[in-house]
Amino acid sequence: MKPRILIVDDDAGTLQSLSRAFAQEGYVALTAGSAARALELLAEGVDAILSDVVMPDVDGLALLSQLKARAPEVPVILMSGQASIATAVEATRRGALDFVEKPVGLDRLLLTLRNAVRQGRLERENRELRGSWQDEHSLIGDSPAMLALRSLIERAAPADAPVLILGENGTGKELVARAIHELSPRRGQAFVKLNCAAVPAELVESELFGHEKGAFSGALAQRRGRFEQADSGTLLLDEIGDMPAAMQAKLLRALQEGEITRVGSSVETHVDVRVISATNQDLDALMAQGRFREDLYYRLSTLVLRTPALRERPSDVAALASHFAGEACRRNHWRPRRLREDALALLEKEPWRGNVRELRNLVERALILSAADPLGADDIRAALSTSPGPRAARIPLEGRLSDLVDAHERDVIRERLRASGGHVTNAARSLGLERSHLYKKCKQLGIDIREDSEA
Numbered sequence: 001m002k003p004r005i006l007i008v009d010d011d012a013g014t015l016q017s018l019s020r021a022f023a024q025e026g027y028v029a030l031t032a033g034s035a036a037r038a039l040e041l042l043a044e045g046v047d048a049i050l051s052d053v054v055m056p057d058v059d060g061l062a063l064l065s066q067l068k069a070r071a072p073e074v075p076v077i078l079m080s081g082q083a084s085i086a087t088a089v090e091a092t093r094r095g096a097l098d099f100v101e102k103p104v105g106l107d108r109l110l111l112t113l114r115n116a117v118r119q120g121r122l123e124r125e126n127r128e129l130r131g132s133w134q135d136e137h138s139l140i141g142d143s144p145a146m147l148a149l150r151s152l153i154e155r156a157a158p159a160d161a162p163v164l165i166l167g168e169n170g171t172g173k174e175l176v177a178r179a180i181h182e183l184s185p186r187r188g189q190a191f192v193k194l195n196c197a198a199v200p201a202e203l204v205e206s207e208l209f210g211h212e213k214g215a216f217s218g219a220l221a222q223r224r225g226r227f228e229q230a231d232s233g234t235l236l237l238d239e240i241g242d243m244p245a246a247m248q249a250k251l252l253r254a255l256q257e258g259e260i261t262r263v264g265s266s267v268e269t270h271v272d273v274r275v276i277s278a279t280n281q282d283l284d285a286l287m288a289q290g291r292f293r294e295d296l297y298y299r300l301s302t303l304v305l306r307t308p309a310l311r312e313r314p315s316d317v318a319a320l321a322s323h324f325a326g327e328a329c330r331r332n333h334w335r336p337r338r339l340r341e342d343a344l345a346l347l348e349k350e351p352w353r354g355n356v357r358e359l360r361n362l363v364e365r366a367l368i369l370s371a372a373d374p375l376g377a378d379d380i381r382a383a384l385s386t387s388p389g390p391r392a393a394r395i396p397l398e399g400r401l402s403d404l405v406d407a408h409e410r411d412v413i414r415e416r417l418r419a420s421g422g423h424v425t426n427a428a429r430s431l432g433l434e435r436s437h438l439y440k441k442c443k444q445l446g447i448d449i450r451e452d453s454e455a
Helices: 012-024 035-042 060-070 085-093 106-136 144-156 173-182 201-209 245-257 283-288 294-300 314-331 341-349 355-369 377-385 401-419 424-431 435-445 449-454
Strands: 004-008 028-032 048-052 076-080 098-101 163-166 191-195 234-238 259-261 268-270 274-279 303-306
Touching: 004 012, 004 035, 012 028, 012 106, 028 035, 035 048, 035 060, 048 060, 048 106, 060 076, 060 085, 076 106, 085 098, 098 106, 144 173, 144 303, 163 173, 173 191, 173 234, 173 274, 201 245, 201 259, 245 259, 245 294, 283 294, 314 341, 314 355, 341 355, 341 377, 355 377, 401 424, 401 435, 424 435
Parallel strands: 004 028, 004 048, 048 076, 076 098, 163 274, 163 303, 191 234, 234 274
Antiparallel strands: 259 268
């Protein structure tokens, strides 16, 4: 797309000659003979502005202030045949990118213009990235549960104490950790995370503390671990409940001493790190089973925050869904689209076992599958029907336990039979059952294997 340049000058000859020159260089030149007209054209979108200073109605400096108030990211170049150092200084103070004297050479003006367009695009990209980051890392909702959580975050952030975040998958534990970091005195330093469940047990020590060259097979160079990467900042240990037992003692020592030792080294390195940990597991149960150290738990849990499940805050669903719709449209460069009230009402009734993450994926899937604007309840139903995994896992929350368990088993078995194309042996294997046991289960639950395999 050709860059759009707005030229503002009360002299018609200047407008004509500059617009012709810019058009020959591949620009779209818009011209305005007054400040009022310039502000009208600004609303149509421009990449850079070139304005005279001396004009009869509103001078260039006053126009500059108005332009910056309405579109601060658009670069403005001022030009004048009556230039003075004071005017140039004032123009810079009010936000002008450059100030050129008339008559100005075309080569110099084109160079200044190219730089202005480039800077304007960088400003927009940065703003979009910041907006995207805020979309990705914002805690949406005004339910009592979310208001209480935000209050705890604000109280926890200034302290340097360890924080333990508990909550189901998809409830935004990492968002809470980032919010604590961004509101803390360490906000200008690194935020580093490690998913303890995603790292093989034999590599966790190297990931946390780093290693020296040759410390083990494949250690081809010295490597800093997450603690060193997060020095002066914050380290998030996600899924801390999956930390291997052998590493828990070493992690506890690092937290107590504030020192780490790289694998293959005997030199201790001091680190200044605030540790935030998170898990969806029941740490009390793990401690009772001897799978998680009590002393490590107490070291990590000076402050404990719990992220509420989405089903515990249904009043936030509409705001979240609308937010995710806007986020998806911006990220995919789609035109903005909305959700109708009936669509939002339907979403509020869902149990959302995958929590906020499931809602976000559902909204984007609905936008992909339907061209409607706004999206209605039927569009949401269509997206729900194509949800990955067994939709039948959305069992009711009321009823006798035995009936709920039977309903869940029935739906899971039907889904596996469909996924295996009716191959009973493969379906049984995927469920960890013997073939004969699966047949018995199907008979007990009233499942017609042939019919449900083809459904």
